[in-house]
Amino acid sequence: MKLLMVEDNKSVSEMMVMFFKKEKWDTHFAYDGEEAVEMFKSAADEWDIVTLDLNLPKMDGMQVAAELRRVSPTVPIIMLTARDSESDQVLGLEMGADDYVTKPFSPITLIARIKALYRRSELNTIGGDQVGSDDSQFDVITDHFKLNSKTREVYLNDQLIEDLTPKEFDLLKTLAQKPRQVFSREQLLQLVWDYEYYGDERTVDAHIKKLRQKIEKVGPQVVQTVWGVGYKFDDSGAAK
Template sequence: MKILVIEDNESVSSMLEMFFAKEGIEGVFEANGLEGYKKYQQGNWDVLIIDWMLPDMDGVTICRKIREEKSTVPIIMLTAKDSESDQVLGLEMGADDYVTKPFSPLALMARIKAVTRRYQTTAPKENVEKGVIKTESFKVNKNTREVVINGEPVTNLTPKEFDLLYFFVQHPKQVFSRDQLLERVWSYQYYGDERTVDVHIKRLRNKIGTSQQPFFHTVWGVGYKFDETPVESHEN
């Protein structure tokens, strides 16, 4: 695994460098935001770990620019900011996850594994069709991580957005609470951080839904469900 870390705190970078060496991870470290963004453009990365506050270009700006380029590389934000609004901003800019400082390397490793687990597929070619789900509007291929809606390819989903979509199309019209989605899609507990689910649902609605057919419906007091039925049909 090859990870780019853009972090200007020398002690944090040193800690991660030692931990990555023990885990057999190739870590590349950059302390300047602008230089880190340039380094991202020059390489192929399995994961990006980006600090929020950086010289010359902050982490949120880096994340936004990367997503504007349609890149789906998993991004984990490191932040000393623990307010909900700050965390939501990072997620809305395209981050797949965030870790609040101070943190343990093991906790960060759990997040790295979670965002990459279904991003890197090793399925043999002859089993590709086993990972394909077709619905009235969708064709979702788990193995190639391709999404087609009504014949049009979708290329701007982040890894976690794809995971969430794939989970929902497997369970049409079934209602899931936020806690259930955190367990089933993120594969670990967020300890009550349900806002993470809300942000990812919002991003999916904006990217693939319409006002007449949002696909992801809020079930008040419970959670969310995936339903391809147009909104007007629900109202009748």
């Protein structure tokens, strides 16, 4: 795995070096926002995951996240945030981060988060045949929706929903596997984030917001809010 850690505190980076070496990851460090963007753009297709501090010199983490997302809509991003900055956490997720870890953090916790996100995003690199009309290629099929877990491709009315991040894909798959079943935010955190999650339930709302924006580019909205409860998938009204 090739990892880019964007962190202006060199003592934090130095602390993480031995943990990364133990995992045998190919790790690179950037110490300000501009350097991070330049490093990422120089090998955009090669990075497997990015950890991104919010408080950076020259260009802050939000700006960096926006730049990275313009270059790669799908590279997994973990934001590192202060404990008392819930608004920053939610904003970071809305800017395209897949997850966040609060500072100060345990190196073991960060490693676990990286592994959990990478396990899911790794499927993005699994090749598959060109999607055609053969429905056997899809493992989730409803009236107007098809999802292929191997190629990580999702279609609504035969239109590809593009640029889904790993978490957005997993969230949509979880909902679509059980059409019209209502999932609470807590259930979605447990099912999608793949570990004991201590974050605010607004994490789910932030991802749903971005997911809906991408769905609406190709067709009617299929992720619906059940007020006071949570969310459900329903494509019964999604005919062309």
